[in-house]
Amino acid sequence: MMQFAPKGRQDIDWGSTPNTVKPIGISFVPQSLSKVLVHLVFSVKHRHPLLHDKFRDRLHAYIGGIIRNHKGHLLRAGSVEDHIHLFYVQPRTSAPCDLVQAIKADSSAFLRSLAPHLANFHWQTGYGLFSVSSTHRSQVEAYIDRQREHHSRENFQDEFRDFLKRYEIEYDERYVWD
Numbered sequence: 306m307m308q309f310a311p312k313g314r315q316d317i318d319w320g321s322t323p324n325t326v327k328p329i330g331i332s333f334v335p336q337s338l339s340k341v342l343v344h345l346v347f348s349v350k351h352r353h354p355l356l357h358d359k360f361r362d363r364l365h366a367y368i369g370g371i372i373r374n375h376k377g378h379l380l381r382a383g384s385v386e387d388h389i390h391l392f393y394v395q396p397r398t399s400a401p402c403d404l405v406q407a408i409k410a411d412s413s414a415f416l417r418s419l420a421p422h423l424a425n426f427h428w429q430t431g432y433g434l435f436s437v438s439s440t441h442r443s444q445v446e447a448y449i450d451r452q453r454e455h456h457s458r459e460n461f462q463d464e465f466r467d468f469l470k471r472y473e474i475e476y477d478e479r480y481v482w483d
Contacts, residue, residue, distance in 0.1 A: 341395040342380070344445055345405060346468065347388065347432035348461055350483060354386035355426060360419050364389075367415050371408050375399045380442070383449035388461045390449045392437070405432055429483050433465060435472050 349355050356364065365382035368391060372379045377396040384390065391408070395401060409428045416426045437445050448455070455464070462482065469476050 337397060339395075339397045340439070342437040342439060342442060342445075343391075343393055343395045343401065344435045344437050344449075345391040345393070345408075345432060346435075346465060347405075347409065348429045348465075349387050350427040350429050352387040352429075352461055352482075355416075355423060356384050356386050356389065360416075363419075364412060364416065368408055368412050371411050372396075372404070375404050375407060377404065381446045381449045383452040385452050385456045385461075390452060392445050392449055401434055405434065431481065431483065433468055433474075435468060 361384055364384070365379075368382060368389075369379035372391075372393050375396045376398055378394040379391065380394065381392040382389065396404065409432075413426055413428055416423050465481070468474075469481075
């Protein structure tokens with residue numbers, strides 16, 4: 306069944322299968338575009354100080370690969386002994402919770418393979434995921450770069466509470482930590 310379009314438009318062949326449309330004479334790829342910047346924060350289970358300098362860069366690079374494999378882009382990673390900050394472009398084709406799950410599961414397995422004392426490594430169950438405006442990109446990157454300095458004055462729990470307040474996220478203190 307053929308339907309002719311008005312002048313200047315594309316003719317459409319509806320095909321023999323219901324709900325199929327085949328443009329005639331033109332090949333095109335529809336675009337779905339997005340750029341969602343995300344600041345992800347989570348800690349080592351019970352905030353044990355297990356993220357040591359000797360493998361920190363390897364961990365950040367490994368997580369960058371996980372994000373890249375999901376079609377995202379890691380912009381910045383920063384961590385101290387008990388938690389990590391990741392700033393990335395959320396992939397258009399991945400749900401945020403699915404990517405976080407992949408990051409945490411795959412990086413846990415990676416860390417367990419690095420040293421005997423990490424054989425039982427786990428991240429905390431929860432996380433904080435915060436949207437960031439493109440106009441604030443440089444501030445977030447600078448904040449992540451200054452993690453060591455920042456945490457000489459403030460612990461992870463206070464920092465995380467501050468994020469929750471700043472982003473107006475209601476929470477029950479009993480269920481935030483593990």
